[in-house]
Amino acid sequence: MKARLLLRVLLVPLLGLLLAGCATTPYDYTNYRAHPPRSILVLPPLNESTAVDASYSYLSTVSFPLAEAGYYVFPVAEVDHFLKENGMPTPGEMHQIPLDKARDILGADAVLYLTIKQYGTKYVVVSSVTTVTVSGKLVDTRTGLTLWEGTGTAQDNSGGSGNIIADLISAALTQVINSSVDHAHAVCRLTNVQLFTLKDHGLLDGPYHPKESDK
Amino acid sequence: MLRPLLLAALLAGLAGCVTPPMYSWGHYEDLLYASYTSPDKATPDLQITQLEADLQKARAANRPVPPGFHAHLGYLYYQVGKADLAQQEFQTEKQLFPESAVFMDRLLAKKP
Numbered sequence: 001m002k003a004r005l006l007l008r009v010l011l012v013p014l015l016g017l018l019l020a021g022c023a024t025t026p027y028d029y030t031n032y033r034a035h036p037p038r039s040i041l042v043l044p045p046l047n048e049s050t051a052v053d054a055s056y057s058y059l060s061t062v063s064f065p066l067a068e069a070g071y072y073v074f075p076v077a078e079v080d081h082f083l084k085e086n087g088m089p090t091p092g093e094m095h096q097i098p099l100d101k102a103r104d105i106l107g108a109d110a111v112l113y114l115t116i117k118q119y120g121t122k123y124v125v126v127s128s129v130t131t132v133t134v135s136g137k138l139v140d141t142r143t144g145l146t147l148w149e150g151t152g153t154a155q156d157n158s159g160g161s162g163n164i165i166a167d168l169i170s171a172a173l174t175q176v177i178n179s180s181v182d183h184a185h186a187v188c189r190l191t192n193v194q195l196f197t198l199k200d201h202g203l204l205d206g207p208y209h210p211k212e213s214d215k
Numbered sequence: 216m217l218r219p220l221l222l223a224a225l226l227a228g229l230a231g232c233v234t235p236p237m238y239s240w241g242h243y244e245d246l247l248y249a250s251y252t253s254p255d256k257a258t259p260d261l262q263i264t265q266l267e268a269d270l271q272k273a274r275a276a277n278r279p280v281p282p283g284f285h286a287h288l289g290y291l292y293y294q295v296g297k298a299d300l301a302q303q304e305f306q307t308e309k310q311l312f313p314e315s316a317v318f319m320d321r322l323l324a325k326k327p
Contacts, residue, residue, distance in 0.1 A: 039314035053252065060247035067281045068237055072314035075283035077247055078290050078322070107317025185248065210237065 026200035032147040035140045037109035038207050039072040041102055044080050044091040045114035045134070051184065054119035055091055058134065061188040062114070065196040070209025074106065082106075103141035110147060113137045118153070119184050130156045130183045132191040138203070148203060152195025154187050238281035241269025247287075259294040266291070282312050286319065 042062050047055040059076055066073045080094075088094045095113055102108045118133040133153040140147050196202045205211050242265045249257035266288045273280050289304030302323060309319040 056251035057248065060244050060251060063247075063281065063283055064236075064240065064244060067283075070237075071282075072312045073282045074315065074318060075286035075290070075308075077250065078283075078286055078318075081290070082318075082321075105317070105321070107314065109314070182252070208237070210234075 024201070027148065027150070029148070029204060031140070031145045032138075032204055035143060035145060035147060036204070036207075037071065037138070037140065037147065039074065039107065039109045040066055040112050040138070040206075041074045041079065041106055041108035041110070041141075042066065042076055042112045042114070043083075043094045043097070044076075045116050046091050046095060047116045047119070049116050049119035051119045053182070054116045054184070057182060057185045058114070058116055058119070058132070058188050058191075061185070061192060062112075064189070065192045066112070066203070066206075067208075069196060069203045070206030071203075072206075072208070074108065079106070099139065099141045099144055108141055111139050111141060113139065117151075121183055127157065130187050132184050132187045134188075134191050134195055136195055150195055150201055152191045152193070154190035154194055156183065156187050156190075237279070239269070239273035239276065239278040240281055241266065241273065241284075243269070243281060243284050243287065259291045263288065263291050263295065279311070282315070283308075285311065286315065286322070289322070 042059070044059050045055045051057075059080075063073045063076055083094045083097070088097065097111075099111065102111050114134055114136045116132070116134050118131045121128050121130040131153065133151065135151040136149065137146060138148040139145070246257060246262045246265060250262065266284070270280060270284075270288070285304045285308035289301040289308065292298070292301035292304060305319045305323050308315050
């Protein structure tokens with residue numbers, strides 16, 4: 001059962017990787033290459049989904065892909081505390097922080113603005129689909145130029161088998177299991193692969209990336 | 216709790232032609248998540264215990280901890296009134312990652 005879930009969860013993004021790899025033109029990295037940041041300030045995401053906890057659930061998964069790409073990532077919890085203490089209680093207000101403040105007060109080379117478009121599980125009769133979709137925009141704090149933009153989406157499908165009785169029972173079980181854990185939180189990490197790591201669409205290697213420091 | 220991280224690491228590995236994670240992440244992100252979803256359980260003391268254990272493991276394996284790890288540990292020390300330990304952690308973050316200097320100096324200047 002676990003192996004099947006793992007296989008399914010693995011297959012979806014792999015398929016996504018293949019699709020994304022051939023369907024679209026590469027991102028234009030001109031600004032990014034002209035102003036390569038060393039450090040990224042991740043602001044708590046705006047949440048356009050109906051799940052109230054989506055913003056911080058997702059935020060707790062973002063340091064991994066950015067740091068592994070080779071960037072200094074400001075400690076997300078401490079940045080959140082700091083901004084709250086300084087009169088910005090919500091992500092909406094934090095996203096209004098002037099770029100020169102992000103640079104002078106926190107020392108950030110670039111700010112990453114994230115918006116959660118979808119977050120959660122939908123049940124359609126006998127199957128359920130958990131989707132997390134996030135868009136991101138990386139902005140240079142010196143020039144205000146957009147260095148990179150992208151959208152990532154990942155799904156975990158729990159589809160039917162063709163046997164209606166078995167499917168109804170299994171859907172009910174899935175619903176019970178899924179509501180007891182935040183299934184979407186696990187899907188966030190798959191979304192991050194789509195958003196940040198795809199060749200020609202994701203982030204460029206940062207200064208701490210082994211490939212980058214070899215140069 | 217570790218499974219999502221392993222899975223992500225696996226996927227990142229596949230996408231980047233099998234490169235293992237650069238950093239030893241321990242429970243850093245899991246604890247961030249827990250502190251948002253169940254703050255009553257993920258107390259500063261519990262987080263400190265976990266992160267200290269993670270740090271020892273990383274040191275034993277001679278692997279670096281990620282950006283933010285020492286800063287978060289320092290902040291937790293502040294919350295339990297261990298200001299000296301907090302300052303040490305902020306200094307360590309700054310030494311390992313000079314990009315953090317402006318923010319760490321700000322946290323170092325703050326009185327608990």
